[in-house]
Amino acid sequence: MTQYLDPETASRLGRLDLVARLVVEGFITGLHRSPYHGFSVEFSEHRPYMPGDALRDLDWKALAKTDRMYVKRYEEETNLKAYLMVDVSGSMAFADGDRMTKFRYASCLAAALSYLMLRQRDAVGLVLFRDGLVSFVPPRSVSSHLSVLLRELTAATPEAETSMSPAFHDLAERLSRRGLVVILSDFLDDADDVLSGLRHFRHRGHEVLALQILDPRERDLDFRRSDTRFIDLENTDGASITTQPWHIQEAYRERMEALLARYRRGCAEAGVDYVLLDTQTPFETALSRYLVRRRRLG
Template sequence: MSEAFSYLHPETISRLSRLDLIARLVVEGFITGLHRSPYHGFSVEFSEHRPYMPGDPLRDLDWKAYAKSDRLYVKQYEEETNLKAYLLLDVSGSMDFAAGAPLSKFRYAVSLAAALSYLMLKQRDAVGLLLYHHQTEAYVPPRSVQSHLQVLLKTIDQARPHNETSMAPAFHDLAERIRRRGLVIVLSDLLDAPDQVLEGLRHFRHLRHEVIVFHLLDPRERDLAFRDQTRFYDLEAPDQTLTTQPWHIQHEYRALMDELIQTYRLGCAEAGIDYALLDTATPFDVALSRYLAQRKKMG
């Protein structure tokens, strides 16, 4: 395995702490030569500066920047991109679980969100971010400039899993905020009432947004593969505990988990939503490939 490819694997990422480095290494391990659009100047809002070069239009000179620095700078305009994408990151308490994989669900989701942000901005797509648990915790509007990556990564890096889950209010809130058709990417364990979650997801589809749901589960969370007597804690209600021999409840637990997964899989399919079940030991290229397929579909 090449060194670059190794960064697609959660066990390698678990040894890194810098989110900007994780984002770059995961993406560079996945794909090179990403498209960078050369088009500028189609938007009213400028986004970055560069030094003035002979022949540049004088109307694009930023005189305020000149007054501050005594140097000539030209405004570069933020491109009207084909895509506005919104990353919806679950920061509820249940995302803190880790048992059968190198990364917790939250750390896996954070690494994936960082990599997707890096990849989309490399493609000159506009990226926004929503952090939620039982309500919206933070919202970063989408932008397509490279400097926006640090804003996204800082917001993601400061997030910590806490509180109970109630996804639908945050979904409805965001659906009412965004007007232009875009791509909504959900990163969550979906441990919430499926009917309410699916209703929130259908709200995006009703407004003609494309939606990808990355359903993140720890391997042991799926099969309850614990051998000895175990005490289980509810991460969203720590005073709720259960001490048992796992094999006593394993069959019923697996049936309920399979039913939950199937409910989401069928509900998403009926709504035209791309659903991807990932356990937290899955290499990141599986998720990135899913994103690129949807991105290509949107044109």
């Protein structure tokens, strides 16, 4: 089962519902062999009866079995409200060769996170964004909500330009109750603007998990071809440049590493949990970091 933690293996399953279930089941199977052994991935559907609770909410079957009084948990009493923000801008469509695109990786990971959160009885919502908010699915904690989230992900197409900051500021102002915001993006945008948006979430009391997803070639520009055409995926005019990659490789790597260092430093200063992934990184890396963040929230 743990083989489905490999992105390429999971992606070949096709349907996101299969990906979500098998990735999470593989993750749980592997937990006992990992440093995260002992982490709970289940939460009770009940809580102890308290004076003032309506008797109609009492679970009589539980009372008969345990001789203890419990009431059923309702959706508004859910453990956590989580919001998955998925970047659907044009740059997310990139993939080198036959690799999966960044958007496909983000979709599979978002599907797995949704499945895991709902399994924990947490409420999860979905936000798609480009240069602003594209769609918003409010969080719910019922298991049937998974199909709603996956339909939205499946229908999405990465296109057009990125401007992350307006989407972050807009959502930060919309969310009234504190929760967990998980962002899945390549973060190929102005770092200062992005970090300003992340700080806005923190200022509003939200926990933030930033998952930066890149293709391996975007980090090293290690293309073996001679003349290579680079196309701006977010420019509707189809702007491009043809060059020999090794002529610009060193300067490119320096700028890319500077950008990543800026995000690492800025997120640490803001109290944002930052994780750098590429499309070959096993899904368990992000799922484990989510569990760590979730445990801190109680």
